[in-house]
Amino acid sequence: MRTQVAIVGGGPAGLLLSHLLHLQGIDSVVLERRSQEHVQQRVRAGVLEQGTVDLLREVGVGERMLREGDRHEGVHVQFDEERLHIPFTELTGRAITVYGQQEVVKDLNERRRADGGQVLFEVDDVAVHDVTSDNPSVTFTHDGVAQVLHADFVAGCDGFHGVCRDTIPPDVRRVYERVYPFGWLGILAEVAPSTDELIYANNERGFALHSMRSATISRFYLQCAPDEPLDNWPDQRIWDELGTRLAAPGWKLQEGPIIERSVTAMRSFVAEPLRHGRLFLAGDSAHIVPPTGAKGLNLAVADVDRLAEALADHYRTGSDAGLDEYSAKCLERVWRVQHFSWWMTSMTHRFEGPDHDFDRRLQRSQFDYLRSSTAAATTLAENYVGMPLR
Structure with a gap:
């Protein structure tokens, strides 16, 4: 040939x-x-x-x-129960x-x-x-x-x-x-998304992400151990943990049948x-x-x-x-x-060890900076929507 x-x-x-x-x-x-x-x-x-x-x-x-x-045209970034919207299109003229x-x-x-x-x-x-x-x-x-x-x-x-x-x-x-000391438990569920935009949540219990695949299929991720056995995560534990890590005033997580789950190392x-x-x-x-x-x-x-x-x-x-x-x-x-x-990753995940409290305060500061500075929010938006191919 x-x-x-x-x-x-x-x-x-x-x-x-x-x-x-x-x-x-x-x-x-x-x-x-x-x-x-x-x-x-x-x-x-x-x-x-x-x-x-x-x-x-x-x-x-x-x-x-x-x-x-x-x-x-944007994304939600959350620290504990405080949720901040980053408007991609308003800040960069682009979207995902x-x-x-x-x-x-x-x-x-x-x-x-x-x-x-x-x-x-x-x-x-x-x-x-x-x-x-x-x-x-x-x-x-x-x-x-x-x-x-x-x-x-x-x-x-x-x-x-x-x-x-x-x-x-x-x-x-x-x-x-670089190998990170945690992984992602990925979940695919037959349920309509509970959000208009993706949610990146930093919670004391660990990171969570609410994404979507269609009007009827939602995608979720939970920070977990990189070698976490899937048997440790029955359906109700998954929904309880997602509900805790993604909790915000006036917002409710919709639950549905879980059709796929897997653990990915970071x-x-x-x-x-x-x-x-x-x-x-x-x-x-x-x-x-x-x-x-x-x-x-x-x-x-x-x-x-x-x-x-x-x-x-x-x-x-x-x-x-x-x-x-x-x-x-x-x-x-x-x-x-x-x-x-x-x-x-550094801004949104829980890091164990003697520096945990210090790291958490740095993450809080970064979240506050995103909320108070258009320049900081634009930096996130510009990188997330991506640089021009050429």
Whole structure:
């Protein structure tokens, strides 16, 4: 097999990159180890920055998102029972859209299929070779047949547990990591949202977040131990804890059947550089952010948007300037987002230890500053809605 760009990973990053390249007349093949059904059913991030929304609309895969997505022009930040509204659109002129990552994947898969794109699901034994040569390749097994895919470039969009990042030699790659001492218990419930905007709540008992997926499905998160057994959280305990941590005067939490629950560890991770020879990393294969800032999917979109433009420039003009600066430019955004996600996490979560009371007073001060300062509120809003893609 031969293509111009071999893309390892058929999640949102890989599929969007393939679509963007197609619009530039560049061939690609996407290799995904999971089934199409699995990829389209994974419940992941649901907050899309303004830049992500604009890009998906501009490249022809945003019709259903605009029709079914839930546009939000602000967010609620809460300390104990005091709730503060941060008006995104008023402060920045931009907004966010709540639309599940799995829905983005469905839209991209349908578009790639309609355009005749090559997306191979359920591939095994993927390995990347010769990325520092002019003829890199990817070997894999599909339908029991061993194959070799030759390409001009390889894009590693295969997530944190993929194979592409480890292709970069340890003496070339540097890793930065922070593991937080807590996790998130994520809950999906068949109940209408009890709020007009997302609520980030800092309570003495720990962090809570009220989000939503649709007019009838709500998404909740509770700070918990990173290795918390799910058996410790029967339905009524979940609702009682959410009711306590999200409590505010005159507000009531609606309860309903819980249809999904899981525990996610909290971590920050960056692998530098994002390029080695003709291999380019994008999305979770290169970086992980705590979900507090809702940036994971949006960072992946920014990566592949920049990579697609750099590859298009290479094929169109012969210039490699965009490819040469890809890693450095992406990392500028990655570290800005890492800082914002750390800041949001530090402001909203309970930290145990001898400094707990001191930390809590700092969090209280930050909340008061957001309430009293338009500049402080604008900083939060500007980072949350996202910087322009370019």
